[in-house]
Amino acid sequence: QTVVTQEPSFSVSPGGTVTLTCGLSSGSVSTSYYPSWYQQTPGQAPRTLIYSTNTRSSGVPDRFSGSILGNKAALTITGAQADDESNYYCVLYIGSGIWVFGGGTKLTVL
């Protein structure tokens, strides 16, 4: 069974930079997994941030960026703002029409 791993929580100072990662329990994440990233605040539907590894969704500020770092997908937030405090989820396409979400990272800005 494929498990997608994310840091359970992360903290960043206002104006700071943070990189959240998305890995696999076994193996390396590559662009072939079509990693994408979503931001969600409690009670709201998810918001699409990044897709296909590093493409920003419409309207997403350029301080959000996606990449592959080592053997993981990564979401970097540069110049963190208070309203970036949210839960962040990645999802990977593992083939044969199957997708797996990571457990999410709760980001605190303080």
Add this chain to the structure above:
Amino acid sequence: QVQLVESGGGVVQPGRSLRLSCAASGFTFSNYGMHWVRQAPGKGLEWVALISYDGSNKYHSDSVKGRFTISRDNSKNTLYLQMNSLRVEDTAVYYCAKNYYYYDTWGQGTLVTVSS
């Protein structure tokens, strides 16, 4: 504008069935793959099912395989999720989401509560 509106949620007893709908507007529905994603109370997102643009290919997570079936009616611009043999652990907000290789638009979700 592109919009997805889910409906059909509610309270249902374990073992019973429910059908969710997702009405699409603002785009050519028949050109896009569509997903169902759910979120149990206080938990993370979980992929449930995917259907290709023409309905010819359907995929389901192991947790719902054999119980849930995704389908679509392109003439009605509507996505469905037929949920049979519901379990308490299926309690969640169910979202439909547009596109195949990522989710570019989400609905607001519909709550399904499975409880006796």
